[in-house]
Amino acid sequence: MNTIDAGMHRSLCAKAPHPVLLIDGTPLEMWAKGVISSDALGTDSTDTLVPAQGWLVDESDLQNAWYLLEPKDESSSTIVPVLICPDDMDMSCTVAVVEQQVDTQTVSWLRIGRATDVRNGIVVSVAWEMPSQKAVFDKAAFRAAVDELKRLTDEEWH
Template sequence: MNKLSARMHRSRHARAPHPVLFVDETPLHEWIKGVVCDAGGVDSTDSLVPAQGWLLDEGDGEHAWKLLSPREDHSSTIVPMLVCPDDMDMSCTVAVVEQMADGQNIRWVRTGRALDVVNGIVTSVAWTAPSQTAVFSREEFGNAVAELRRLTDEVWK
């Protein structure tokens, strides 16, 4: 089982610390691998920032928060997790996870890059191979997301 937490952290392209999810003590933007690679195969996924909190469009931001909340068991959701810090919208680079609720666990089944976004919702994805995967207890996942939201609303902004 993986560990999920949220705390303040300064990403590579940020000027100050901001709320970040950590998977097994690794910032999400470093944990997700291979989503954004140049023609030479150099991975720059770690240059992205969290979608939750960084999206300029309030509607897109609320979609990102809502999609992060687990759905019914045995259903999967494509969740925007990281975006380009220059544009801070869903039109540039968006790293996603396929998230599945399964009993007492939340699984990140695979990671990828959004190819198309309609009204703030990712409609097609280029999945990364091999892809990062993780399994979290539902309780720990909920606590981490709640802490990410608290840090975003009360500490960072």
């Protein structure tokens, strides 16, 4: 089982530390490195992406990103935007997503990909990357990490 936490980290494109999810102690954009191609040439710029939760400038998109990250009903699967391009801070550029599945005790990130179509802030089409990163988290630890990410975003960063 993987670990998940939230902490402060300075991404390559940021001027100061900001809240991020840490997968097995690795910041999310570095954990996904080598998985997301951001253009037709297959260029990997994952390490220049920033968390969707906290960085999206459109309030509706931001609320959606937080809502989708929260574990839903058991035996369900949700497409969750987790990383975005820091230049635009919206859903129009590179958006890395995970397919998040929930059961009684775990939250699993089954695969990771790049959004290819976004409508009204909701990802409607994804190019799934192969090979893909996968992770399985304890559900209680996942919820605690999301709560800490929110706290850091609201109290420490903004």
